[in-house]
Amino acid sequence: MEQQTNPYRKMLAAAASSVIKEVGFDTVEKEALGTLTEMLQAFICELGLMSRNYCELSGRVEPLIADVILGFTEMGFNFSLLESYVKSAKHAVLPSLQQQQAQKQLNMLSAGSKEPLPSHIPKHLPAFPDPHAYVRTPTHKQPIIDYESVREKAAMQKKDIEKALTKFLAKTSVTHNLFDTDDGNNFPLIATKPPYPPYLSALLPQDQIFDPEDLDFDPKSQILQQQKEHKEAQNIKKEEEEQQAEEGEAGGQNLNDSIKSAEDNYQNNVFIDNPYLAATKLPPKEHNIDILS
Numbered sequence: 001m002e003q004q005t006n007p008y009r010k011m012l013a014a015a016a017s018s019v020i021k022e023v024g025f026d027t028v029e030k031e032a033l034g035t036l037t038e039m040l041q042a043f044i045c046e047l048g049l050m051s052r053n054y055c056e057l058s059g060r061v062e063p064l065i066a067d068v069i070l071g072f073t074e075m076g077f078n079f080s081l082l083e084s085y086v087k088s089a090k091h092a093v094l095p096s097l098q099q100q101q102a103q104k105q106l107n108m109l110s111a112g113s114k115e116p117l118p119s120h121i122p123k124h125l126p127a128f129p130d131p132h133a134y135v136r137t138p139t140h141k142q143p144i145i146d147y148e149s150v151r152e153k154a155a156m157q158k159k160d161i162e163k164a165l166t167k168f169l170a171k172t173s174v175t176h177n178l179f180d181t182d183d184g185n186n187f188p189l190i191a192t193k194p195p196y197p198p199y200l201s202a203l204l205p206q207d208q209i210f211d212p213e214d215l216d217f218d219p220k221s222q223i224l225q226q227q228k229e230h231k232e233a234q235n236i237k238k239e240e241e242e243q244q245a246e247e248g249e250a251g252g253q254n255l256n257d258s259i260k261s262a263e264d265n266y267q268n269n270v271f272i273d274n275p276y277l278a279a280t281k282l283p284p285k286e287h288n289i290d291i292l293s
Contacts, residue, residue, distance in 0.1 A: 007097055007098075009037065009041070011094060011097065012037050012040050012041055012044075013033060013034075013037045014094050014095075015040065015094060016033060016036045016037050016040055017033065018091065018092040018094065020033075020036070021092070022089065022091065022092070043075075046075065047068070047071050047072070047075065048071075050070070050071030050074050050075065051063040051067040051068045051070075051071040052067075054066075054067040054070045054071065055067045113131075114127055114128050114129070114130065114131070115128050115131070166190070169190050170188045170190055173190060173191065174190075174191040175188040175189055175190055175191055176188070176189040176190075176191055177189070
């Protein structure tokens with residue numbers, strides 16, 4: 001790439017190629033030619049640096065032939081061999097340098113007007129890009145918030161969840177197969193687990209409540225609350241027994257009566273939710289009179 005852009009590099013490559021041809025070679029590899037060109041360039045640069053040093057050491061501005069000869073001697077080359085090489089044979093004349101055409105810049109569409117550089121930025125630095133490159137450049141896709149797309153996405157997510165749950169149950173539970181084959185992975189059916197006894201759910205009345213989640217209360221929390229009340233009643237009973245024991249045997253009979261009444265109230269509260277054990281509720285007397293009349 002450098003040989004195509006730098007004209008001096010091209011001339012050095014042509015000079016190296018002519019020297020190779022004069023030696024007797026017809027072809028040369030690209031890597032070998034590049035190496036020889038690099039060596040030739042390094043030699044010329046070092047020779048020029050030596051010549052300038054001797055020129056400045058002598059107090060001159062422009063180097064003379066004597067400075068070049070001293071440079072050859074400093075680098076370990078005999079300058080007289082160069083003169084004999086030039087006069088010995090006929091050498092190829094290199095073409096003159098041609099003026100290169102300036103590289104045409106690409107015509108790019110500009111969006112907006114470029115801002116000038118601030119005062120604290122040097123002018124030799126490149127200018128700012130188009131404003132759309134740094135003012136607002138969204139890096140993510142805007143979410144879709146219209147009603148139809150949101151409903152469709154929610155339906156697809158629900159369908160995927162149900163499908164994944166069905167596959168999980170089919171792999172972790174007992175399944176049936178539609179076909180009489182050894183491979184049970186083809187169209188598996190999740191096996192149902194009937195309750196025991198199967199007629200129990202039909203005998204228990206639920207008062208039109210078909211789903212336990214529809215209840216206003218939590219059965220587990222209610223059972224825990226009843227157990228807590230039972231423990232509190234037992235603690236109260238123990239405290240009363242200790243007090244009566246200190247007072248004497250006179251209040252023993254009243255203590256037993258109060259304990260029995262507390263136990264009866266507890267049993268009524270515990271089993272009040274069972275329709276078969278709940279107490280019968282009689283209608284008010286006024287309502288019975290209206291019906292009879």
